[in-house]
Amino acid sequence: MTSLSPSSLSSPSTPSSLSRIRVGSAPDSWGVWFPDDPRQVPWRRFLDEVADSGYEWIELGPYGYLPSDPAVLAEETARRGLKVSAGTVFTGLHHGAAVWDKTWAHVSDIATLTQAMGARHLVVIPSFWRDDKTGEVLEPDTLTPGQWRNLTSLTERLGHEVRERYGLTIVVHPHADTHIDSEENVTRFLDGTDSELVSLCLDTGHYAYCGGDSVKLIETYGERIGYLHLKQVDPGILADVRAKGTPFGPAVAQGVMCEPPSGVPELEPVLEAAQRLGVELFAIVEQDMYPCEPDAPLPIARRTRAFLRSCGV
Known part of the structure; x- marks a missing residue:
């Protein structure tokens, strides 16, 4: 990563100053959560529409949604002017060494495709303690000290x-x-993992959903921020979700993740804080909308891209 000069770090933020932020989108913004689901748009339509919206970068999304043959995917993305920023894997490393082999089999397939597409990041999502579709509680929502040790040590190994x-880079x-x-x-x-091995994908929407302040996190743990997901939550729906203990999947179906700039956190201060880190960062738009009508994502994506241009990226 290339550092900015001190003078550029101290200069006022203007639209042209957010030069280190590379914006993209992801299948998630088209309501895609699973490799195959009849309620999701076909992958060719996703690629057509994300390019039409003005994005250059995409993530792979759930493995198997986009073609897993690198030659096919490279041809399909190149002819639309698209490039891949990252792949995504799901892990349950707090369960310990017993899950390592199964985890690695999952990771290695996705890492192979991610590498072949020229990307440099692998987004790692921890396993859910309740099912994201049904809301069924799968395990306790807090970890034991031993599970925390498993999580941190095996994430470092990963x-x-x-x-x-x-x-x-994960x-x-x-x-x-x-x-x-x-x-x-x-x-x-973050305090329990090695900064040389583990960075963070800060998702502004998820962090706000869980009560966090993205700007504060960037300013406090800036050296650990390796990637951004741009997302907003609807405060009114979030208050209802919290009051009722609604699981994440049904909360998304209620519209808790909303179109920018109508929700929180404000994205421009987040982008400005990220720019001040002095490193190049991807900022990938993810507006959870599963399930959604197939014609809904494109106009939202166009408006969101226009909004982000108004922020300077």
Whole structure:
């Protein structure tokens, strides 16, 4: 990563100053949560529409949604002027060494495709403690000290293995209804892991959903921020979700993740704080909308891209 000069760090923020932020979108913004689901738009339509919206970068989304053959995917993205910023994996490393082999089999397939597409990041999402579709409670919502040790040590191992074998950097994604969610749990996770091996994918929507302040996190743990997901929550719906203890999946169906700039947190201060870090960062738009009508995502994506241009990216 290239550092900015002190003078550029201290200069007032203007639209042209957010030069280190590379904006993209993801299948999530088209209501895609699963490799195959009849309520999701076909992958060709996603690629057509994300390019039409003015984005250059995309994530792979759930493995198997986009073609897993690198040659096919490279052809399909290139002819639309798209490039891949990251792949995404799901892990349950707090369960300990017994899950390592199964986890690695999942990670290695996705890392292979991610590397082949020229990306350099692997977004790591912890497993949910309750099912994101049904809301069924799968395990306790808090970890024991032993589970925390498993989580931190095996995440470090994952970071090392992914870097050594594939040249990728893992960025761990705090997520609602997982054990890395609130400010307390995010900071505990960061304090317990090696900064050389583990970086953070800060999702502004999930962090706000769980009560966190994205700007504060960037300013406090800036050296650990390796990637951004841009997302907002609707404060009114969030208050209802919290009051009722609604699981994340049904909360999304209620519209808790909303179109910018109508929700929180404000994205321009987040982008400005990220720019002040002096490193290049991806900022990938993810507006959870599963399930959604197939014609809904494109106009939202166009408006969101226009809004982000007004912010200077």
